[in-house]
Amino acid sequence: MVCVCALVRFSLTTGSTHITLLVLFSVADSLTSQPQNWNFPGARGAWNLDFPKQLKWNVDQESPMAGEQGGKNGSKPLGPGGYPDTRLLSNPLMGDVVSDWSPMHEAAIHGRVLSLRNLISQGWPVNLTTADRVSPLHEACLGGHLPCANILIKHGAEVNGMTTDWHTPLFNACISGSQDCVNLLLQHGASPHPESDLASPIHEAAKRGHVECIETLAAHGGDIDRNISHLGTPLYLACENQQIACVKKLLESGAGVNKGKGLDSPLHVVARICSEELACLLMDFGADTRAKNAEGKHPVELVPPDSPLTQLFLEREGHVECIETLAAHGGDIDRNISHLGTPLYLACENQQIACVKKLLESGAGVNKGKGLDSPLHVVARICSEELACLLMDFGADTRAKNAEGKHPVELVPPDSPLTQLFLEREGASPLPELKL
Ligand SMILES: *[C@@H]1O[C@H](CO)[C@@H](O)[C@H](O)[C@H]1NC(C)=O
Ligand SMILES: *[C@@H]1O[C@H](CO)[C@@H](O)[C@H](O)[C@H]1NC(C)=O
Ligand SMILES: *[C@@H]1O[C@H](CO)[C@@H](O)[C@H](O)[C@H]1NC(C)=O
Numbered sequence: 232m233v234c235v236c237a238l239v240r241f242s243l244t245t246g247s248t249h250i251t252l253l254v255l256f257s258v259a260d261s262l263t264s265q266p267q268n269w270n271f272p273g274a275r276g277a278w279n280l281d282f283p284k285q286l287k288w289n290v291d292q293e294s295p296m297a298g299e300q301g302g303k304n305g306s307k308p309l310g311p312g313g314y315p316d317t318r319l320l321s322n323p324l325m326g327d328v329v330s331d332w333s334p335m336h337e338a339a340i341h342g343r344v345l346s347l348r349n350l351i352s353q354g355w356p357v358n359l360t361t362a363d364r365v366s367p368l369h370e371a372c373l374g375g376h377l378p379c380a381n382i383l384i385k386h387g388a389e390v391n392g393m394t395t396d397w398h399t400p401l402f403n404a405c406i407s408g409s410q411d412c413v414n415l416l417l418q419h420g421a422s423p424h425p426e427s428d429l430a431s432p433i434h435e436a437a438k439r440g441h442v443e444c445i446e447t448l449a450a451h452g453g454d455i456d457r458n459i460s461h462l463g464t465p466l467y468l469a470c471e472n473q474q475i476a477c478v479k480k481l482l483e484s485g486a487g488v489n490k491g492k493g494l495d496s497p498l499h500v501v502a503r504i505c506s507e508e509l510a511c512l513l514m515d516f517g518a519d520t521r522a523k524n525a526e527g528k529h530p531v532e533l534v535p536p537d538s539p540l541t542q543l544f545l546e547r548e549g550h551v552e553c554i555e556t557l558a559a560h561g562g563d564i565d566r567n568i569s570h571l572g573t574p575l576y577l578a579c580e581n582q583q584i585a586c587v588k589k590l591l592e593s594g595a596g597v598n599k600g601k602g603l604d605s606p607l608h609v610v611a612r613i614c615s616e617e618l619a620c621l622l623m624d625f626g627a628d629t630r631a632k633n634a635e636g637k638h639p640v641e642l643v644p645p646d647s648p649l650t651q652l653f654l655e656r657e658g659a660s661p662l663p664e665l666k667l
């Protein structure tokens with residue numbers, strides 16, 4: 232019986248809130264005979280009512296509910312800046328998200344400038360917050376509505392207000408990616424780095440790839456290298472979320488390319504998620520491929536097996552250690568990727584002599600290159616005597632033909648001493664095709 236009563240009260244209470252509102256609005260509308268705005272039913276008429284009268288009405292509607300809630304005391308406490316009347320406007324049964332919602336919040340989140348202006352002129356306080364301390368300015372910024380944010384700030388809204396989730400209006404503007412709102416807030420004294428690191432505007436913008444917001448924050452003294460222990464730097468977050476434009480902008484703006492999250496560098500995270508584009512970008516800005524993370528691992532060791540990214544690391548760095556590491560981890564040192572060729576081919580192309588040696592000693596196929604182009608072909612073309620010797624020592628085939636049907640020696644530039652080497656090595660067997 233008690234349960235039934237509670238249910239009835241629940242539906243009655245929630246229902247009557249709406250019904251009564253509608254009645255009020257229709258009465259007001261018929262009096263003023265103004266056209267209805269369906270999105271915000273009868274807004275103009277309704278706000279012609281006496282403000283205190285409306286509050287009183289809300290008090291009457293909600294007071295039994297407040298009593299019922301007394302035992303639970305589960306709702307979040309009102310902040311020091313919270314208006315006592317905010318609670319009276321709330322419907323606790325509808326949960327956190329909509330509880331304490333006011334017409335001010337409603338107008339702000341939807342960017343309804345005229346409604347907001349009317350509400351303010353009728354005495355609604357701009358600093359009105361919900362039990363979660365969400366202000367209309369928070370909502371205007373979350374919606375990215377500059378005109379609404381502007382009106383609220385002009386009427387003295389608190390720019391650094393913090394919700395119970397530590398969100399500031401600036402943080403919300405970085406969620407929506409509204410550079411205009413970010414700029415407005417900073418111009419009116421918003422702190423680029425609010426007290427709580429739990430909701431950092433610049434990190435949020437980096438995570439979501441809002442480059443312009445980052446630029447504006449940096450222009451107002453925001454630290455682009457800000458390091459938060461549980462998030463890392465903005466660069467690290469941008470890499471983690473594959474926000475390429477944002478990573479580029481951060482690097483161009485001077486962000487530390489090796490600053491990540493603890494010992495995990497941006498290159499580590501990029502290796503892990505296997506983004507070739509980001510790895511190139513970071514390496515172009517001098518990322519340290521030898522950095523070790525907390526497990527003592529280099530970025531290349533985090534690349535998933537069989538990823539073409541391994542090749543990139545070899546190509547860029549030619550690190551002997553990389554190859555040792557790869558071979559030790561069961562990596563295929565002869566792995567052939569059509570647009571790159573084998574690691575040996577790449578190492579030859581980039582004249583990474585130590586690396587070529589290591590690969591050959593580790594058993595890499597000496598004739599395996601890129602398509603029909605063998606390592607010896609590439610070495611002939613770039614005219615490296617040392618590499619040619621090395622490859623021949625490991626039995627490179629001097630008679631191999633590339634896609635144009637040419638032998639390596641035919642690719643040696645005229646007048647190069649390398650031609651001599653080929654002749655010496657070939658010994659008695661003459662090269663019939665060769666016209667010397
Ligand atoms: C919640 O209620 C308990 C007892 O019912 C009380 O000790 C506690 O202080 C209350 N908490 C708040 C935040 O009101
Ligand atoms: C809103 O709150 C801020 C900070 O507490 C205060 O400076 C400002 O005067 C308040 N505005 C109004 C209109 O009450
Ligand atoms: C970031 O700060 C934490 C402490 O908050 C520190 O342990 C860590 O080394 C810093 N990381 C970088 C990359 O500066």
Ligand SMILES: *[C@@H]1O[C@H](CO)[C@@H](O)[C@H](O)[C@H]1NC(C)=O
Pocket residue numbers: 567568569598599600601602603
């Ligand atoms: C490398 O792979 C491509 C196809 O991906 C193939 O056409 C080519 O012959 C292979 N090259 C070598 C040297 O194995």
